[in-house]
Amino acid sequence: MNDVAFVVPVYNEASVIADVIADIHTVTPHVVCVNDGSRDGSAQAIVQAGGYLVDHPINMGQGAALQTGIEFARALPQIQRFVTFDADGQHLVADAVRMLDLLEEGDLDIVLGSRFLGETVGASGAKKVLLKAAVKFSNVTSGIRLTDAHNGLRAFNRHVAETMEITAPDMTHASEIIELIAANSYRYREVPVTIHYTDYSTSKGQASVNAINIAVDTLLRRVTRQ
Amino acid sequence: MIVVQFLLIAAFVFLFFVAIRSRTAHGVSASKKLFFMAFIAVLVVAVLAPNLVTEVANLVGVGRGTDLVLYLLAVAFGFYVVNDYLRGQDSRQQLHRLARRIAVLEALERYRLDHRDETRPATDPQAEQSQQAQQAQRADDRDA
Numbered sequence: 001m002n003d004v005a006f007v008v009p010v011y012n013e014a015s016v017i018a019d020v021i022a023d024i025h026t027v028t029p030h031v032v033c034v035n036d037g038s039r040d041g042s043a044q045a046i047v048q049a050g051g052y053l054v055d056h057p058i059n060m061g062q063g064a065a066l067q068t069g070i071e072f073a074r075a076l077p078q079i080q081r082f083v084t085f086d087a088d089g090q091h092l093v094a095d096a097v098r099m100l101d102l103l104e105e106g107d108l109d110i111v112l113g114s115r116f117l118g119e120t121v122g123a124s125g126a127k128k129v130l131l132k133a134a135v136k137f138s139n140v141t142s143g144i145r146l147t148d149a150h151n152g153l154r155a156f157n158r159h160v161a162e163t164m165e166i167t168a169p170d171m172t173h174a175s176e177i178i179e180l181i182a183a184n185s186y187r188y189r190e191v192p193v194t195i196h197y198t199d200y201s202t203s204k205g206q207a208s209v210n211a212i213n214i215a216v217d218t219l220l221r222r223v224t225r226q
Numbered sequence: 227m228i229v230v231q232f233l234l235i236a237a238f239v240f241l242f243f244v245a246i247r248s249r250t251a252h253g254v255s256a257s258k259k260l261f262f263m264a265f266i267a268v269l270v271v272a273v274l275a276p277n278l279v280t281e282v283a284n285l286v287g288v289g290r291g292t293d294l295v296l297y298l299l300a301v302a303f304g305f306y307v308v309n310d311y312l313r314g315q316d317s318r319q320q321l322h323r324l325a326r327r328i329a330v331l332e333a334l335e336r337y338r339l340d341h342r343d344e345t346r347p348a349t350d351p352q353a354e355q356s357q358q359a360q361q362a363q364r365a366d367d368r369d370a
């Protein structure tokens with residue numbers, strides 16, 4: 001799939017990023033890694049594994065990194081489809097491929113991964129409850145009904161890559177993307193995907209209190225945007 | 227009493243001049259400057275004539291002048307916090323745009339990709355138009 005670019009936000013993932021890049025290389029040579037001011041050897045690991053290194057001079061957050069990666073990927077020749085993919089090894093390339101196949105049929109602009117249609121391996125009970133509450137919240141604030149609001153695995157076409165502008169720098173960007181889907185009337189669909197909560201990704205992942213941050217930011221965006 | 231009045235007024239006057247004479251002051255809107263001047267003037271009056279403040283307080287149904295001052299300060303502080311938050315967001319967004327541009331340009335160069343192939347980040351057409359108009363204007367100036 002030479003017309004596909006994977007966009008991978010990377011923040012201190014030196015120990016796993018090479019494997020993730022190698023996995024993606026089985027389907028496309030274009031892996032855009034946005035190193036977001038990591039303090040470990042992520043940058044070298046990316047270069048050695050043969051990913052495109054796009055280097056933020058400062059840490060700007062996952063949302064900002066995605067936007068940067070998308071803008072760089074648009075400049076690669078012949079890219080028509082884009083995937084956002086986490087660097088911590090939680091996603092499966094096979095899931096991304098299924099989503100890309102759906103896109104290729106041409107009736108959709110964006111395909112979103114959902115862990116609640118699919119399988120969530122190793123997540124704690126509290127995490128699941130929290131994520132489901134986040135979905136309810138997102139459905140109410142965005143007007144779009146989804147089963148998973150904060151999944152990093154997405155596939156979309158060039159139209160979306162050129163029109164979606166993510167401004168929320170941090171984890172709030174997931175809610176913002178859903179709002180943008182509504183605002184730009186993208187044709188969307190959710191598909192089940194598997195998320196692997198390994199010890200590594202759980203220790204690095206989001207602390208649950210961060211949910212409060214996301215909720216407050218989402219409400220503030222509603223108030224300040226119009 | 228007199229000493230306190232003197233110190234307070236000296237402080238206000240100092241604040242006023244620091245604010246007005248600062249190098250970046252010309253970037254602040256005129257209405258904000260006027261508002262700030264009025265604010266300082268009211269403070270000076272309040273210090274010199276506390277009874278006046280109490281009278282105004284009674285007029286609007288507040289018992290004591292100090293209470294009125296406290297309420298007004300609370301409101302002013304609220305505005306300040308919100309204003310400051312929004313400004314912080316704006317400048318953070320500008321910083322991020324700049325850093326993103328640097329990161330993308332640097333990467334394009336590293337992989338020898340053509341800058342022209344790149345689609346420009348989505349901007350609103352109006353801004354784009356005025357930008358083009360400005361460029362045309364500049365070209366005219368050069369020609370003249």
Ligand SMILES: Nc1nc2c(ncn2[C@@H]2O[C@H](COP(=O)(O)OP(=O)(O)OP(=O)(O)O)[C@@H](O)[C@H]2O)c(=O)[nH]1
Pocket residue numbers: 008009010011012013034035036059060061062063065066085086087088090150152201202204205206207
């Ligand atoms: N660019 C950038 N990426 C980040 C930052 N924080 C996390 N990431 C990346 O975002 C991806 C997901 O991060 P996680 O913290 O696991 O977030 P999550 O998967 O939504 O949360 P969990 O469900 O707890 O795993 C990984 O690829 C991280 O490297 C950051 O500050 N900047």
Ligand SMILES: [Mg+2]
Pocket residue numbers: 086088090201205206
């Ligand atoms: Mg994770």
